[in-house]
Amino acid sequence: MWSIFATEMIAPESIQQVINRSDIVEVIGQFLKLRKRGTNYIGNCPFHNEKTPSFNVNPAKGIFKCFGCGKGGDVVSFVEEYEKFSFVEAIRWLANYYQIELSETEAPAEYKAQQQVEESLRIVNEFATDYFQKILLQNEEGQLIGGSYFCERGFRQNIIEQFRLGYSLDKWDAFVNEAISKGYSQELLEKAGLIKVRDGRPYDNYKGRVIFPIFSATGRVLGFGARILKKNDHAPKYVNSPENELYVKNKVLYGLYQSRQSIS
Structure with missing residues (x-):
């Protein structure tokens, strides 16, 4: 797109x-x-x-x-x-x-189709990263809940910015509504793992979680890891992006990109 x-x-x-x-x-x-x-x-x-x-x-x-x-x-x-x-x-x-x-x-047709899907995933992941970090830094709930979580664990502001950490509001449709209003399709959002669909209704996959973007070696956002903050026996503590055309879990090492950017 x-x-x-x-x-x-x-x-x-x-x-x-x-x-x-x-x-x-x-x-x-x-x-x-x-x-x-x-x-x-x-x-x-x-x-x-x-x-x-x-x-x-x-x-x-x-x-x-x-x-x-x-x-x-x-x-x-x-x-x-x-x-x-x-x-x-x-x-x-x-x-x-x-x-x-x-x-x-x-380019063969298969390559062009693959390229289009990968580029679309990169674009929506970049949008989501900016959205989640804006919520963490500028939204009252994000600052009080997400910000407190990172502060208590010693995350300094420069680390939050460097790793582009974020927070997803504890609402069922805050992100999906914003993404769809910006022109992103429900199909693409679901493929990226940003939303799920139940009974035909989309909802935020990372609701009420702090967000850890996963980067490629060149700094592209491939996917996300998300940790729930409220105790919930019916929800997993951690949720990760599903594997897709862009993100293959065993080929990515978290934090590699940031460590390579250190300039002596």
């Missing part, structure tokens, strides 16, 4: 060539002013308003990290985030910048 999907598939070796050729300092320097500090570079983060630079670029590791808002990733994910591109669009932009000719073949 709301995306343009490629009819051609970029050869893996071409993608790797683009990534190997791309200089993260040079590329990010096209969008914002950087200055050298030691072996790294710093600047004002383009993803949130700040007066004191907290945006760091580590050329040795090929990654960027903002210690203010928590955004981080590699050169491809920076272009994706800054330009609001898909992965393929970011690769094409970098290839054009470095004048690299991409090797492409017509």
